[in-house]
Amino acid sequence: MSVVRGYLIPHRPQPLLAPHQNPGYADLRRAMEQVAAEIAALDVDLLLLYSTRWVSILGHQMQADPNPVWTHVDDEFHDLGTIPYSFRMDPQFAEAYAQAGRARGLHCRTVATHGFPIDTGTIMALSLLNPGNRLPACVVSCNMYADRAETLVLGKAANDALKATGKRAVALSITALSNRMFTEHIDPAQDHISSAKDDEWNRKLLEFLGEGRLEDVSQLARSFTSQANADSKCKAIWWLGALMGQHNRYEGEVLSYQALYGTGAAVVRLVPSLKAAKDQEFDEDDTEFFHGDRGVLQSATPGAAAYASAPIDAAPVAPVASKPPVASVAPIAPVAPPAPSSVKVNTAQAPKPVGAYPHARREGEWLFLSGVGPRQPGTDAIPGGPVWDAEGKPLPYDVEAQTRAVIKNVQVILEASGATLKDIVDCQVYLIDMRRDFPTFNKVYAELLGPSGATRTTVEVRALPTPIAVELKVVARLKA
C-alpha cells in the first residue's frame, strides 16, 4: 500500500507558537504531537503534504529544494513570533510527482529556489509532526482556480508517483474546516467557532471522518463549502480522497477538534481498512485525466498548438546546485484521455479524405465513418488498379483487391476510433458495376465482415469521386 495513512492537520500557527493562549490550541498541539509519535513508529519513506495555504496560479507546484531554510513570519499573526525552519525535502519524488501530474494532463512544475516563501501551514505541520526531519517531505500547492476534477487528478498523480518510485508515504492534508475567521481582535482565551452553523457542519464532517467515510466527505464538499465557507472549497479533502483511493474503507479517529480564531481546526487520522464503514452515499463524477483550459495560449499564433503541448513546465525554474539528478525516476506513462462525447477522428493510417470531412465522427457511443475507398494512405495508389485512366478511358481492375483494401481502411479508422470490425452495426455499399463486381465483392465481404452481423445495403452508382469500384459507409457502436 503506497499511502499507509492520512491525516487532516490545521494550518494556523497558534498550536505551534501560542499553545498557552487557549486550552483548545494546546489540545491541537497535543494531538499533533501524538501524530508525530505515530508517524515515527511507521515504516514509511516520505511525508506527502497538500497545503491550502500555498496558493498557486500556474497549475501546481511541488517543492523541490532539498533543504529550504528561512525565517518565517505569518502575514496575519506576526505578533505571535517568528518561525525559523530548515526542512528536508525529497526533490526526486517532487520531480516524479510533477511528471505524474503532467502525464494526467496537469500543468505541474517543481520549485527549488532559495528563499521561496513556504506557507505557514506546511511550516507548522513539518515543525510539529516531523521533529529532526526524520522523514523527507514533498509539498504540493493548492491551485486557486482548480476545481474538483483537477484536484482529484492531482491526488491520483501523487499515487502514480508513489507507485513509480516504490515509496510508502503518510499523507498530510493541511486545511481548516469551516473557514470564517473573526474579523476583529479577540481575546484568544475566548476563541470559539464563529457560528453554531459552522460548528454543526464541522461536527457532521468529523462524524463521517470518524467512521472512516472519507469519500462521502469528499463528495459532501460542495455543500460544506456553501454552508460553512470551507477552506479552499475542501480541495484538501478532494486531494486526500483521490490519493487514498476514493472509498470509505478506513478506520477513522478525530484526535482533536477546536476553534482557531473562529475557524474549525481538526486533527484526524485515517488508516486504510478492509472493511467499509458504510457504502458510499454520493455519486459525484470521477476524473482520470484533466482537460482544463490549457489551450488558452493557442489563439495568439498559428504555430502555438504544437507549443501548447510541449513540456513547458520544466524550463523556467532555476535549478539549485545541490539538486540531485532525477534520472533514476522511472518515466510515468501518460494516462490516455477518455474521448469526449462528440469528437472527430482522423488518422494518418487511412487515405486522406478528398473533401472537408473527417474519417469518422463519434457521437456518444455511436461512430459514423465517412465513405471509405481502397486508396492507400500516403500514395493514394489503388490496389487492383484504377477503374479509368486520366482521360476517363475504362481500365481493367481487380475488385477483390479493391474490396480487401477498402475493408482494411475501414478497420484502420475503426481502430483509431477505439472500435473494431466486430463493432459495425450497419454498412452501405456502393459499387460502380453491380453485375460484374457483386459476386466477388460479396465473397470477400462474407469472409471479412460477415462475422460482424451488420445490416447491409448495396447499391450501384454511376461513379465514385476517385477511380475506384467500391466504397463502404459504416456505422459502428462503441463498447462501454
Next chain:
Amino acid sequence: MPDQPGEIVAGVLAPHPPHLIYAENPPQNEPRSEGGWEELRWGYERLRERLDKLDYDVILVHTPHWKTVVGTHLLGLPHFASKSVDPIFPNLFRYTYDLQVDVPLSEAIAAEGEREGLVMKMMRNPNFRVDYGTITACHLVNPRWDKPIVVLSSNRAYFYYSNEVGDATMLALGRATARAIAQSGKRALLVATNSLSHRHFTVEPDPPEDMSHEHIYNMNQHLWDMRMLKLMREGKTRQLVAELPDFNEHAVSECSDGSLTWLLGALDLPSYPAKVHAYGTVIGTGNAIVEWPHAEAKAQAKAAAKTAEVAP
C-alpha cells in the same frame, strides 16, 4: 502640528506583475530575461518622468499581496531588508530589497482608521518579509528607493462579506489616510497596486517573455477594463465605485483587494480626468497605469475659481 497641512500630490494605479521587473533586468532581481511587456514598461517610464517633477516626501502603498482578515495592518518598524520571492512566479522574481518605513505616518493612519471604526494593527516583527506586490510596485514607481514608504495590507472584507462592504471599508480607510497625511504636514504619493481584470492563464510560455502568447484572457475582461478606464478618464470615479462590485464579479478584478477603492477614497472620489499612461496584459490579466494628478488638479480648480471671482 506642522506649519502647513500635508497633502496628496498624486495618486497612481500601479499594477505589480513581477513580469515587468523580470523584463527590465535590474540588478536587485536574480532571473534574467530578454525583455517583454514593453507597453506597460514604457507606461511606467512616462509615469516616472512625471513623478520626478513632483516634490513629495513619502510613498503610501496599498497592496493586495499582504492579505489580512483581522483589519488592516501597517508596517510598524523603520527598516526592512530581505529577499522577496514571488510564490507564483519564483522563476521571474527573486528580488533583494532594503527599504525605509515612515512609522509615524503609519501609526497616524492606524489611529485615524480606528476613529473611522476600522480594525487596525501595526506589524512590528523585524523578521517580517514584505510582500512582493509592494516591492514590485515600489520599484516600478521609484526604482531609486530614495523615499520612505507606508504599506497597508489588503483586508479580506470583500471575500468575507461582500464587494459592497469591502468598498465601504476601503473608502473609510482612504478618508483616514487622507486625514493622517494632512496632519503629518507631508507631501504624499499614493500607490494602489492592483491589476484590473484578473483571470490569469494557468500555463506559461517558454520563455515567459514570449510576447506572441500574450493577450487578454477573454473579450469580456477587455470590455470591462475599457469601461473602467473610460470612467477614470472622464473623472467619473463615483460612478466607477458604484460599478466596482459588478466589475469585480464579472471580470474577476483585482480591485476586490481594495487598493483602488482606498486610493479613490483618499482622493475624495476625484472628478477631474485621470491620465492613463498605459494599458497592457500580463499572462491574461488587464493592467493599467493611471495617474490622478491631485495637487495639479486642485491648483487648477483653485485658479479657475479665482478667475470666476474676478470675472465681470
